[in-house]
Amino acid sequence: MAKVAVVYHSGYGHTAEQAKAVIRGVESVSGTNANLIPVDQIEQHWVTLEAADAIIFGSPTYMGSASAPFKTFMDASSKVWFGQGWKNKIAAGFTNSASQNGDKLNTLVQLAIFAAQHGMIWVGLDLMPGNNNSKGSVNDLNRLGGFLGALAQSNSDEGPDAGPIASDLKTAEHLGARVAQITNQFLAGRK
Amino acid sequence: MAKVAVVYHSGYGHTAEQAKAVIRGVESVSGTNANLIPVDQIEQHWVTLEAADAIIFGSPTYMGSASAPFKTFMDASSKVWFGQGWKNKIAAGFTNSASQNGDKLNTLVQLAIFAAQHGMIWVGLDLMPGNNNSKGSVNDLNRLGGFLGALAQSNSDEGPDAGPIASDLKTAEHLGARVAQITNQFLAGRK
Amino acid sequence: MAKVAVVYHSGYGHTAEQAKAVIRGVESVSGTNANLIPVDQIEQHWVTLEAADAIIFGSPTYMGSASAPFKTFMDASSKVWFGQGWKNKIAAGFTNSASQNGDKLNTLVQLAIFAAQHGMIWVGLDLMPGNNNSKGSVNDLNRLGGFLGALAQSNSDEGPDAGPIASDLKTAEHLGARVAQITNQFLAGRK
Amino acid sequence: MAKVAVVYHSGYGHTAEQAKAVIRGVESVSGTNANLIPVDQIEQHWVTLEAADAIIFGSPTYMGSASAPFKTFMDASSKVWFGQGWKNKIAAGFTNSASQNGDKLNTLVQLAIFAAQHGMIWVGLDLMPGNNNSKGSVNDLNRLGGFLGALAQSNSDEGPDAGPIASDLKTAEHLGARVAQITNQFLAGRK
Numbered sequence: 001m002a003k004v005a006v007v008y009h010s011g012y013g014h015t016a017e018q019a020k021a022v023i024r025g026v027e028s029v030s031g032t033n034a035n036l037i038p039v040d041q042i043e044q045h046w047v048t049l050e051a052a053d054a055i056i057f058g059s060p061t062y063m064g065s066a067s068a069p070f071k072t073f074m075d076a077s078s079k080v081w082f083g084q085g086w087k088n089k090i091a092a093g094f095t096n097s098a099s100q101n102g103d104k105l106n107t108l109v110q111l112a113i114f115a116a117q118h119g120m121i122w123v124g125l126d127l128m129p130g131n132n133n134s135k136g137s138v139n140d141l142n143r144l145g146g147f148l149g150a151l152a153q154s155n156s157d158e159g160p161d162a163g164p165i166a167s168d169l170k171t172a173e174h175l176g177a178r179v180a181q182i183t184n185q186f187l188a189g190r191k
Numbered sequence: 192m193a194k195v196a197v198v199y200h201s202g203y204g205h206t207a208e209q210a211k212a213v214i215r216g217v218e219s220v221s222g223t224n225a226n227l228i229p230v231d232q233i234e235q236h237w238v239t240l241e242a243a244d245a246i247i248f249g250s251p252t253y254m255g256s257a258s259a260p261f262k263t264f265m266d267a268s269s270k271v272w273f274g275q276g277w278k279n280k281i282a283a284g285f286t287n288s289a290s291q292n293g294d295k296l297n298t299l300v301q302l303a304i305f306a307a308q309h310g311m312i313w314v315g316l317d318l319m320p321g322n323n324n325s326k327g328s329v330n331d332l333n334r335l336g337g338f339l340g341a342l343a344q345s346n347s348d349e350g351p352d353a354g355p356i357a358s359d360l361k362t363a364e365h366l367g368a369r370v371a372q373i374t375n376q377f378l379a380g381r382k
Numbered sequence: 383m384a385k386v387a388v389v390y391h392s393g394y395g396h397t398a399e400q401a402k403a404v405i406r407g408v409e410s411v412s413g414t415n416a417n418l419i420p421v422d423q424i425e426q427h428w429v430t431l432e433a434a435d436a437i438i439f440g441s442p443t444y445m446g447s448a449s450a451p452f453k454t455f456m457d458a459s460s461k462v463w464f465g466q467g468w469k470n471k472i473a474a475g476f477t478n479s480a481s482q483n484g485d486k487l488n489t490l491v492q493l494a495i496f497a498a499q500h501g502m503i504w505v506g507l508d509l510m511p512g513n514n515n516s517k518g519s520v521n522d523l524n525r526l527g528g529f530l531g532a533l534a535q536s537n538s539d540e541g542p543d544a545g546p547i548a549s550d551l552k553t554a555e556h557l558g559a560r561v562a563q564i565t566n567q568f569l570a571g572r573k
Numbered sequence: 574m575a576k577v578a579v580v581y582h583s584g585y586g587h588t589a590e591q592a593k594a595v596i597r598g599v600e601s602v603s604g605t606n607a608n609l610i611p612v613d614q615i616e617q618h619w620v621t622l623e624a625a626d627a628i629i630f631g632s633p634t635y636m637g638s639a640s641a642p643f644k645t646f647m648d649a650s651s652k653v654w655f656g657q658g659w660k661n662k663i664a665a666g667f668t669n670s671a672s673q674n675g676d677k678l679n680t681l682v683q684l685a686i687f688a689a690q691h692g693m694i695w696v697g698l699d700l701m702p703g704n705n706n707s708k709g710s711v712n713d714l715n716r717l718g719g720f721l722g723a724l725a726q727s728n729s730d731e732g733p734d735a736g737p738i739a740s741d742l743k744t745a746e747h748l749g750a751r752v753a754q755i756t757n758q759f760l761a762g763r764k
Contacts, residue, residue: 063654064338064686065638068645075641087508088564099320099336103686105296109491110683113637113676116506116529121564124498126469129290133348145290147255147498157324182470182503189571254463255495256447259454266450278699279755294495300682301492304446304485307697307720312755315689317660338689373661373694380762446720481702481718487678511672515730527672529637539706 002032002183005048006176008058008094009039009070013160015060015096018152021169022056022094025176032180039073046080054090054183056176057115061097061107074114087119090183093149094172096164098156100144108148123182124148125175130167141174143167150175193223193374196239197367199249199285200230200261204351206251206287209343212360213247213285216367223371230264237271245281245374247367248306252288252298265305278310281374284340285363287355289347291335299339314373315339316366321358332365334358341366384414384565386558387430390440390476391421391452395542397442397478400534403551404438404476407558414562421455428462436472436565438558439497443479443489456496469501472565475531476554478546480538482526490530505564506530507557512549523556525549532557575605575756578621579749581631581667582612582643586733588633588669591725594742595629595667598749605753612646619653627663627756629749630688634670634680647687660692663756666722667745669737671729673717681721696755697721698748703740714747716740723748 004026010016019036026034035052037045049055059070066074080086093111095104112122124147130140137143144151150172154163164172195217201207210227217225226243228236240246250261257265271277284302286295303313315338321331328334335342341363345354355363386408392398401418408416417434419427431437441452448456462468475493477486494504506529512522519525526533532554536545546554577599583589592609599607608625610618622628632643639647653659666684668677685695697720703713710716717724723745727736737745 062648063651064690065644065647065683068641068648071638071644072641074638075635078636081636084508084510097336098323100322100334101292101295101342102320102323102336103296103338103690104292105294105495106300106683106686109297109495110638110679112494112504113487113491113530113679116504117637117676119506119508122494122498122504122506124501124504126466126501128466129293131291132289132293132344133346134353135348136346143291145288145293147294148495151292153323155324155327157326162325185571186568187571189567189569253457254460255499256453256456256492259450259457262447262453263450265447266444269445272445275699275701294499296686297492297495300686301447301488303685303695304488304678304682304721307695308446308485310697310699310720313685313689313695313697315692315695317657317692319657338692339686376762377759378762380758380760479718480705482704482716483674483677483724484702484705484718485678485720486674487676488682491679511675513673514671514675514726515728516735517730518728525673527670527675529676533674535705537706537709539708544707 002180002187003052004032004054004180004183005035005037005052006056007037007039009067011060014154014163015058017160018094018096018164018172019058021172022176025173026180028177029180031184039069042073050085053187054179056092056179057111058094059107061095061102061104064103064106065110066107081118084119089120090123090179091115091120092123092175092179094175096152096154098154100153104151112148123179125150126178127174139167141167142171193371193378194243195223195245195371195374196226196228196243197247198228198230200258202251205345205354206249208351209285209287209355209363210249212363213367216364217371219368220371222375230260233264241276244378245370247283247370248302249285250298252286252293252295255294255297256301257298272309275310280311281314281370282306282311283314283366283370285366287343287345289345291344295342303339314370316341317369318365330358332358333362384562384569385434386414386436386562386565387417387419387434388438389419389421391449393442396536396545397440399542400476400478400546400554401440403554404558407555408562410559411562413566421451424455432467435569436561438474438561439493440476441489443477443484443486446485446488447492448489463500466501471502472505472561473497473502474505474557474561476557478534478536480536482535486533494530505561507532508560509556521549523549524553575753575760576625577605577627577753577756578608578610578625579629580610580612582640584633587727587736588631590733591667591669591737591745592631594745595749598746599753601750602753604757612642615646623658626760627752629665629752630684631667632680634668634675634677637676637679638683639680654691657692662693663696663752664688664693665696665748665752667748669725669727671727673726677724685721696752698723699751700747712740714740715744
């Protein structure tokens with residue numbers, strides 16, 4: 001039974017919606033155990049991460065990179081890093097911000113480099129970009145065109161009831177399901 | 192009189208439209224000399240670049256980074272690099288691709304690192320992000336939310352007559368004008 | 383039997399030495415088939431890549447990113463990308479340049495983003511950094527401290543007989559072996 | 574009189590030594606006012622930054638990006654960002670970590686993107702890489718080969734009395750002097 005943990009920070013609730021969508025995707029794959037961990041509860045969850053087969057990292061993009069509360073968690077993980085405690089776990093990432101592009105990619109790169117330092121194996125999206133042709137719309141899956149992870153956009157003047165929009169949440173669900181499947185396959189191969 | 196050169200590659204004409212918009216912006220600033228250089232004519236224009244006070248780099252984003260024809264130019268500039276011939280020139284960048292996000296940021300980062308190797312001074316946009324709230328639209332200036340440089344998006348099934356759309360071209364114009372102004376100020380200070 | 387291909391460009395032979403070291407690592411894992419593909423022979427090897435379970439990408443870092451010949455290959459792979467022909471293959475990367483740091487990381491980031499566009503799964507190093515304390519030396523494994531992939535440094539005034547040095551080649555071997563093991567595990571889980 | 578502020582975080586004192594070297598470089602340029610601001614005293618120094626003509630950002634690289642205390646400052650600057658209060662100020666950056674490479678570049682990219690969001694103008698190093706040939710040594714200026722900013726390496730088992738070594742501190746001084754000169758030129762042009 002693959003254990004997948006999602007660790008995330010959310011300042012205003014939008015990234016929390018995205019995190020919940022990722023968890024729905026994870027849970028849609030049978031034989032998977034999912035854990036949703038807000039980063040401010042990390043102290044009691046280091047053991048959950050230690051036991052996990054996959055960890056999905058999620059943070060809003062603030063001023064071009066992962067938020068300070070999320071970075072605090074990343075820095076605290078250096079204790080695990082010294083013992084390479086997360087080595088060979090599956091990793092993935094997601095981020096939300098108000099702009100369409102808004103330097104979101106830099107947050108995903110930051111998360112992928114972080115995971116590589118931990119010796120983790122990085123799984124991105126396997127979705128072609130949406131909303132990139134004359135028949136496309138913001139309702140397309142992967143409407144923002146991300147690949148290293150799942151991107152979402154939420155209007156700066158609206159709450160988490162209005163954004164991320166459905167297509168972004170479905171993209172996040174897709175990432176969760178993909179990570180769960182790959183983790184299951186990877187675990188099966190270990191036997 | 193500030194001399195500003197725009198060196199660009201365009202595979203299908205979209206990035207060429209963006210380059211022309213940048214040039215319009217440069218030319219809107221009085222006391223500026225503008226040069227538009229398609230990268231396949233670079234051989235006769237190394238001297239133009241040598242004489243320039245500012246060089247603006249433009250490339251489509253292909254498979255997540257600057258196109259191979261543009262990279263060929265970048266690699267060829269290593270001859271200039273050995274003598275630091277572009278040191279203290281002003282630099283800036285722009286890119287176009289079909290996806291809204293589509294790893295465009297990685298191309299701008301690549302261009303900024305390249306310019307830093309040359310000892311150049313990097314000027315980004317000074318525009319707040321557009322289309323990031325409930326009153327926003329794709330017609331906003333900086334509708335994609337870029338900062339290191341100017342971003343444009345063009346549908347994959349439409350020609351350069353249809354894209355980049357007007358807001359992206361105005362954003363490119365803004366970058367050109369900004370670079371011209373800053374170059375003029377920087378030159379005036381040299382005296 | 384896991385099939386691992388290494389596609390690389392080398393301008394002066396240093397990255398070719400690194401590529402051969404990666405291949406030695408791949409071949410050290412029993413039940414693995416290894417293929418070394420210089421990027422100028424790619425035309426007859428698209429089928430090799432199609433059949434591979436893992437592709438390891440290698441390029442020198444020129445002017446801060448992958449070399450133009452390697453980027454030409456990356457751009458040409460867009461035909462495969464449209465059909466997501468490399469989806470779920472394992473991916474990894476390595477790079478060499480003359481400087482110790484020298485913006486090598488940017489090449490690895492470029493390769494990881496590229497692999498993510500292809501829907502591939504990225505495997506980095508699982509080595510703690512070497513030569514980072516008072517007892518360390520340039521002979522340490524992972525002496526440069528890379529994580530997303532294998533880094534090597536070769537003096538600009540010496541040929542491939544002198545560099546990359548042994549520790550960098552062993553680091554490259556380690557990456558090859560790691561990719562082979564993970565690919566085998568992942569394949570076993572597919573059954 | 575150009576006002577240059579250096580804002581930095583230092584966990585163990587090594588980056589503080591680098592910051593002091595940057596300040597020495599700034600002060601070596603006549604007609605320059607220098608301010609050294611540890612990030613934990615930022616609350617009383619937002620006005621110093623507001624008045625500055627140039628801001629140089631410095632942070633250790635922890636787990637592949639700027640430290641959490643420094644990111645806390647970056648996120649807090651969003652109040653300034655909304656009013657574009659740092660627009661057209663000169664910006665630069667530096668970082669230290671224990672590894673030779675160690676993903677330091679990612680921190681500089683993060684800082685450059687951050688500065689671009691603020692509408693600032695980015696100044697990197699103008700030094701050719703050192704220690705990249707058979708006659709080179711760790712005592713060379715820019716011995717690590719950085720360009721977007723100044724890099725330093727300090728052994729993980731030694732205090733700030735032992736590292737960063739002299740060549741890294743001279744590289745940091747060089748960056749400080751360069752920023753001061755360019756800021757003076759830019760200010761002179763404004764008149």
